[in-house]
Structures are given as structure tokens and as C-alpha cells.
Amino acid sequence: MQSSDRPWRRYLPVRPWLGAQRVHIRPSRAGLAFGVLLLALWIAAVNFQLGLGYALTCFAAACAIVDMLFASRNLAGLALAATPGAPVFAGDSAVFTLRLINRRGRSRHAIALLPAKGETQLADVPAHGESSTVMHLATTRRGWLEAPTVRLSSSFPLGLFYAWCWWQPEARVLVLPRPETPSPPLPSPTRQQEKQHLELAGVRAYQPGDPQQRLAWRQIARHDGEHLYSKHFEHSEGRHGARWFDLATLPASLDTEARLSRLAAWVLQAERAGLPYGLRLDGLSLAPGLGARHQQACLHALAEAP
Secondary structure (H helix, E strand, C coil): CCCCCCHHHHHCCCCCECCHHHCEEEECHHHHHHHHHHHHHHHHHHHHCCHHHHHHHHHHHHHHHHHHHHHHHCCCCCEEEEEECCCEEECEEEEEEEEEEECCCCCEEEEEEEECCCCCEEEEECCCEEEEEEEEEECCCCEEEECCCEEEEECCCCCCEEEEEEECCCCEEEEECCCCCCCCCCCCCCHHHHHCCEEEEEEEECCCCCCHHHECHHHHHHCCCCCCEEEEEEECCCCCCCEEEEHHHCCCCCCHHHHHHHHHHHHHHHHHHCCCEEEEECCEEEEEECCHHHHHHHHHHHHCCC
16 A cells, blocks of 8 residues: 655645745855855945945845745745546556645746655746646555645745745545456356346246246145246346456465456456456455446455455
8 A cells, every 4th residue: 555654744734825934945055155245245345445335235135135035925825736636557657736826916936846756847826826737656556645745946036045845735546456467367157146146037837857946836826736836037137147356266376466456457357348247355345237437446446455
């Protein structure tokens, strides 16, 4: 099963809104170099008593302070949302859609999104609008896969300060067992399973060899026992030949994941062939059926199996 290998993630805020207290800021490399330049300008202005030097130093320092304010405000106030994609098979890429929602009257520019496992993406969010980015995450095991922690950062507008915050999207994708390839043939329905789908078709005259438990005693009583009748059963249409895929009947030499992969392959194969199938797992039984919803239910049960 998919699980987080970062214990610190449980302490991250999950609120879908970035308040100013959640945004951290520090000088960038360019900002540190700019600070050294400011110090040199101030020393030169003091030593040579340059009025224009004082003015230039103060103006440059004011620009740095304004840049720090705008860098923080470029993230603060954003609303965040995440939408999971469709279930995928193990080994395929899970898809998450991350949405940045701007409910204020100023645009947000050059916001970088860096997932814990992935590549950096840049997004601009218009005023009173939103921007979406798609994040692909590789999968290796079945089970629920949570969206990874995302770091949002910005150096807009001058790049002198680096503002960032952490976001844990509240979204997850179900990873299905990878179907076994090549898939072995479907198991044939047993005689006991076929009997479970016999329906009463009517009553006919008793024939030698009919089981005694199929005698129609009500009809026999109506004729005062002069004639014997037996119940006639037929296979119900659509249920004849239904397969049961039982985890317990698979070879013990296969581990749990290999057996689940084989069951997943059988589910897909039976659905393509139009053969009704049921599923039995530990403590779970899904009656035979067909269709996209039945296939989805079986695959979800396999993915969530302990």
C-alpha cells in the first residue's frame, strides 16, 4: 500500500488558504549581493560627504523593502485546491490537478510549484481568476496514493527576496494492481457454481433418473398420486457460465501481490469477453455481474485488499 515516508508531513498546515503568517521570506543570492552594494554606497557617501550618495543609498534601500513586501504578497491570500485524476494501474503515472485561486484584485506572477517528487512549474494567476497546473507522479505499488507536498515560491518582482510556503494538497488517487502479463486462461465455472444459477422453468412428467428432491409434490397431490411430476430447471440467461475469481484458490506459491495481479487480469479479460464474473477476497464477496461499474468495483476491491 502507498504510504508517506515523511513523518514531518503530518505537521504541515492543510488549510486551503495562504495567510500571511504561512509565508516565509529570506534574501536571495542577488539580495545578499545587493545588500553588500548598499553597504559600499553608504560607506562611500559617509567618507566623501556625498549628498547624492545618501539619496541613492536610501532610494535603493527603499526599493529593496518594497520588493520584500511584494514578494510576500505575491503568495499571501491565494486559495488552494487539488483535484485527483482517475485510478491508474501500478507503474503508470497518477495525475493531480493543482489550482491556484486568486480572489483579489491584483495579479500574481511567476509562482513556482515544486512537488516533493517532480519538476518545477511556473504559474501566473490573473486578478479574480485562477490557474491550474497538472502534476504527474510515478506509481510503484497499489493502494491509495496521496498527493505529495508542494512548495510554492516566488521571487517577483526584483528577485532580491525569496518567499515560499508549504502546501499539502488534500487529494489522493487509487492505484490499481498491475494486471498479470501474459494473462493465464480464465478459470472454468465449476459444477457447483452452475447449479447456483439454475432457475425453475416449470413442471414436467416424471422421468426415470430424476432426483427425488425434485419431485413436485404439490402437483402430485392435486392428481391424488396417480401421476408423478418433477420440477424442471434451466440455466438463467446471462448467468450461465459465470466465473468466480477467488483469491484463496490461487496457487500458494504466488505472493499476495502476484495473486491480486492475476485477479485483475482476469477481471479485465472476462469483461472484454462479456462473461459474468464474481470476486471473492478475504471477507469480501462481489456477486457475478458485468459492466463498467461492476469492473470498477472489482478493481477497487483488489486495490484496497489488505
